[in-house]
Amino acid sequence: MDIIDTPFQPRAQTILELREFSRKLVRELGFMRHTLADSGLAPSAVHAIIEIGAKPGIQARDIASILRLDKSNASRQIARLEAAELVTRQTSSDDARSSELYLTAAGQKLRRKIDKFATDQVSDALRRLVPEDQQTLVRSLALYADALAQGHERTRTAAPPVSNARIVDGYRPGCIGDIASLHARFYAHHAGFGVFFERRVATELAAFAEGLPAPGQALWLVMEGERTLGSLAIDGDLKKRVAHLRWFIIDGSLRGSGMGRELMARAMAFVDAHYDETFLWTFKSLDAARHLYESFGFTLAEEAEGTQWGATVTEQRFTRRPTSPG
Incomplete structure (x- = not known):
């Protein structure tokens, strides 16, 4: 069977379209607002709550890495969450110099509220797509997010790939x-x-x-x-x-x-x-x-x-x- 190559649009046009879609996603998901998911918290604090809830005992430096925040910014966000009695800090059993982060009962309640808000938001959007388009969307977003993460890791570490592999x-x-x-x-x-x-x-x-x-x-x-x-x-x-x-x-x-x-x-x-x-x-x-x-x-x-x-x-x-x- 012959293979027919489908013509691709210019790369510059693809970049422009992805940038526009990315800006629209940021706006529609609420990241331009002062608070996110009706939580009263800044977007970075909301994501910190989600990550700590998903990985109880996670360390502050890992939160900074996951959220792409500098250490001082991450420390300030965690300190605010502690002051609001949403997060508690415990000394690591493996290293006394390190501390582990956990959600308090109030933090767990807030995380459930955030999860419901996000689930309802995504569910409402998916109802407007046929099942085939839903699966295409998931695959495409996964590839896009992974590609962005790879670029970030190369920039963050500034380390060349293993050259003698x-x-x-x-x-x-x-x-x-x-x-x-x-x-x-x-x-x-x-x-x-x-x-x-x-x-x-x-x-x-x-x-x-x-x-x-x-x-x-x-x-x-x-x-x-x-x-x-x-x-x-x-x-x-x-x-x-x-x-x-x-x-x-x-x-x-x-x-x-x-x-x-x-x-x-x-x-x-x-x-x-x-x-x-x-x-x-x-x-x-x-x-x-x-x-x-x-x-x-x-x-x-x-x-x-x-x-x-x-x-x-x-x-x-x-x-x-x-x-x-x-």
């Missing part, structure tokens, strides 16, 4: 533990997975690596010195000519480095030379990963709720066939 083929000592650790941390945060999931990743990956090298099988690692910071494997059946893309993960320190896309490019060249079809399993809401998969020709084939990983998630199966030339 390299991609290598095949097993390296220690890679199984590193890959299992990367998966465990990422999916604990994004899907609530625990030891059951980490054990499965480690044992299944170890069994796969033990059989390498093998026809139709491949493992690529992103290495920095002796550490593994990323991975991708192709576990295929040459007789059926179907490949399974597995254990694709990249450490956060490599975000924006292009290593994830390079891993995918190598894997796609490999499967196109050996297989008629490639599939992968992922979880709903991982929109940045989905965008990458789709850019390499994967399409959503099925999705269903499952519990096999130790928590209830919506699993998604994506498939890809080599692009026919001409």
Whole structure:
């Protein structure tokens, strides 16, 4: 089948439109007002309440980082919340020099009020969209927010990407533990997975690596010195000519480095030379990963709720066939 390229509008026009939409979102969500969500608090204080409620015990420096505030501004906001008896501070059990933040009963009540206000606001807007447009909106906003966050992180840290990271083929000592650790941390945060999931990743990956090298099988690692910071494997059946893309993960320190896309490019060249079809399993809401998969020709084939990983998630199966030339 021929591929027809859809013409894109000039990048400058896209930037102008996104800026206009961003300004409109800021206005419509109420960020230009003196208070937010009928709370009597400034927008930054409202967001501090939300973050402390979501992560009881969070430290002040983390609030500053999440809200993109300088430390002095964050300290003033937290001090005001303490004075209003919405937040309480406790000495950290791990480090006496640090303190943990918690919402008081009044703070919890205010957070519930803020949550209801925001839920009603979003629900009212969604009623004006058909379900298909709702899902498109969620995916697009997730990609946009993630791209903005990546740019902010590069500006904030002023640190160059890892320059000596390299991609290598095949097993390296220690890679199984590193890959299992990367998966465990990422999916604990994004899907609530625990030891059951980490054990499965480690044992299944170890069994796969033990059989390498093998026809139709491949493992690529992103290495920095002796550490593994990323991975991708192709576990295929040459007789059926179907490949399974597995254990694709990249450490956060490599975000924006292009290593994830390079891993995918190598894997796609490999499967196109050996297989008629490639599939992968992922979880709903991982929109940045989905965008990458789709850019390499994967399409959503099925999705269903499952519990096999130790928590209830919506699993998604994506498939890809080599692009026919001409």
